[in-house]
Amino acid sequence: MTTEIALPGLLWEDTVPAGASWTHVLKRGTSLRITALGDDANVPAIFYNSECPVERYSMPDTLKAQHIAHLTKGFVLYSDMGRVLCSITDDTCGWHDLLGGHSTATSIQDRFGNQRYQEHHNDFYRNTRDNLLIELANWGLGLRDLSANVNFFSKVQVDPDGQLEYLSGNSKAGDFVELRAEMNVLVILDTGQHPLNSAGSYAPVPVQVAVRRVAIATADDPCRLACPENNRGFVNTERYFL
Amino acid sequence: MRAPAISRIPTLAKLKAGTAAYNEIVAAGEPWIHELKAGQVFRIVAMGGSQAVDALFYSAWDTSERYSAQDTMLEQRNIYLKVGSRLISNLGRPMLTIVGDSFGRHDTLTGACAAESNQVRYSLDKRHMHNCRANFLAAMASWRTSIDKRDLSPNINFFVHAPVTPEGELTFAEDVSEPGRYVEMRAEMDVIALLSNCPQLNNPCNGYHPTPIRVMIWDL
Numbered sequence: 001m002t003t004e005i006a007l008p009g010l011l012w013e014d015t016v017p018a019g020a021s022w023t024h025v026l027k028r029g030t031s032l033r034i035t036a037l038g039d040d041a042n043v044p045a046i047f048y049n050s051e052c053p054v055e056r057y058s059m060p061d062t063l064k065a066q067h068i069a070h071l072t073k074g075f076v077l078y079s080d081m082g083r084v085l086c087s088i089t090d091d092t093c094g095w096h097d098l099l100g101g102h103s104t105a106t107s108i109q110d111r112f113g114n115q116r117y118q119e120h121h122n123d124f125y126r127n128t129r130d131n132l133l134i135e136l137a138n139w140g141l142g143l144r145d146l147s148a149n150v151n152f153f154s155k156v157q158v159d160p161d162g163q164l165e166y167l168s169g170n171s172k173a174g175d176f177v178e179l180r181a182e183m184n185v186l187v188i189l190d191t192g193q194h195p196l197n198s199a200g201s202y203a204p205v206p207v208q209v210a211v212r213r214v215a216i217a218t219a220d221d222p223c224r225l226a227c228p229e230n231n232r233g234f235v236n237t238e239r240y241f242l
Numbered sequence: 243m244r245a246p247a248i249s250r251i252p253t254l255a256k257l258k259a260g261t262a263a264y265n266e267i268v269a270a271g272e273p274w275i276h277e278l279k280a281g282q283v284f285r286i287v288a289m290g291g292s293q294a295v296d297a298l299f300y301s302a303w304d305t306s307e308r309y310s311a312q313d314t315m316l317e318q319r320n321i322y323l324k325v326g327s328r329l330i331s332n333l334g335r336p337m338l339t340i341v342g343d344s345f346g347r348h349d350t351l352t353g354a355c356a357a358e359s360n361q362v363r364y365s366l367d368k369r370h371m372h373n374c375r376a377n378f379l380a381a382m383a384s385w386r387t388s389i390d391k392r393d394l395s396p397n398i399n400f401f402v403h404a405p406v407t408p409e410g411e412l413t414f415a416e417d418v419s420e421p422g423r424y425v426e427m428r429a430e431m432d433v434i435a436l437l438s439n440c441p442q443l444n445n446p447c448n449g450y451h452p453t454p455i456r457v458m459i460w461d462l
Binding site: 054058060061063064065066067068069070078081082083095099100101104106142143145147148149157158159160161162163164195196232233235236 | 306307311312313315319320322332347352353358359362363366391393395396397404405406408410411412413
């Protein structure tokens with residue numbers, strides 16, 4: 001499935017196949033729309049200030065600034081330097097996971113066995129950890145730089161005893177989430193299955209990515225006004241570009 | 243707010259102070275960095291009651307292997323740390339196991355306070371207040387091998403209870419606790435333990451009165 005009517009300001013569209021990774025420096029003044037091309041998609045993603053990658057997405061700062069443990073429209077992704085990397089300006093599925101982490105070679109092999117390149121060529125079983133490390137290495141980054149990730153399109157609920165529960169059916173083919181870059185952000189993403197998805201087979205879901213030109217957030221931007229903390233995060237971000 | 247569950251699992255709290263190989267006090271608001279050998283037992287005691295203790299762990303042999311909040315949560319499918327919790331590295335290996343605890347719900351999600359996150363959370367003019375990330379960075383700079391900001395990732399907050407609601411909201415429970423609350427863990431590999439005895443004054447995590455902690459290590 002592809003977008004039938006071109007998005008305003010569209011610069012580039014691409015498809016990320018099942019189990020593959022993708023990277024781009026998403027510039028301030030552009031946005032990234034990620035559209036699921038199947039049900040129960042999952043897109044692990046990590047974010048860095050491309051100009052100084054030791055500034056990176058912070059799971060804790062994103063959670064505690066906004067008192068959230070999930071993402072949807074109106075929330076933002078914070079860096080560990082008190083700035084806003086991206087804002088969620090649109091979302092059709094209502095919940096994106098911030099807690100659940102990602103798959104590794106070991107976890108994929110334990111669950112699904114080993115399907116090697118030699119026999120299966122590009123249908124070999126990939127895992128998110130290795131995909132992210134390969135993409136990071138292309139930017140001179142590595143394991144030390146790999147911190148917590150977001151899982152777009154997935155829902156993980158926490159019960160009163162702290163137990164994590166993955167809920168299938170959170171997203172359908174055609175669901176999308178839109179991230180507006182508030183800085184020049186190195187985005188690395190992948191389409192590996194959620195590590196808590198109990199599906200019995202290796203079945204990642206491809207996504208479409210679309211980069212487009214958008215306006216810089218205004219003083220009355222809904223993400224900025226979502227809470228006083230976000231307004232201060234946007235002020236910090238604006239000061240970075242002075 | 244629900245009171246933290248006191249674990250009924252037998253603990254090693256019977257270890258006596260007099261037999262400890264190491265027994266020191268970390269003053270309020272200060273960092274601490276120290277190597278733990280595999281098999282050693284490490285205890286943190288909140289001497290004055292409510293006191294957050296921010297903690298990170300690194301393999302002593304290769305510091306790119308470190309405590310991973312998400313890998314730890316994934317392995318136990320739970321956000322809280324308590325007796326029996328294994329602290330899992332970013333390479334999927336157990337680094338430490340919690341063997342004794344009088345709290346039961348240590349936090350894996352809310353990270354360390356920093357100058358910049360204090361600005362966002364409280365006020366832009368809070369930048370100059372002492373904070374846990376400053377402690378982490380100072381202690382890292384003092385260490386004999388090279389570790390620095392690249393090696394920071396979401397840390398443990400011992401003695402902090404931050405429940406998540408089924409609606410996906412993060413909350414903070416204000417635990418008023420008695421002096422002497424402790425957590426005790428066994429090192430499963432040689433690790434560098436990095437602590438910040440949290441200096442936060444903007445929220446109740448330290449009861450608005452940061453206090454000293456005691457750190458003890460036993461050779462078993």
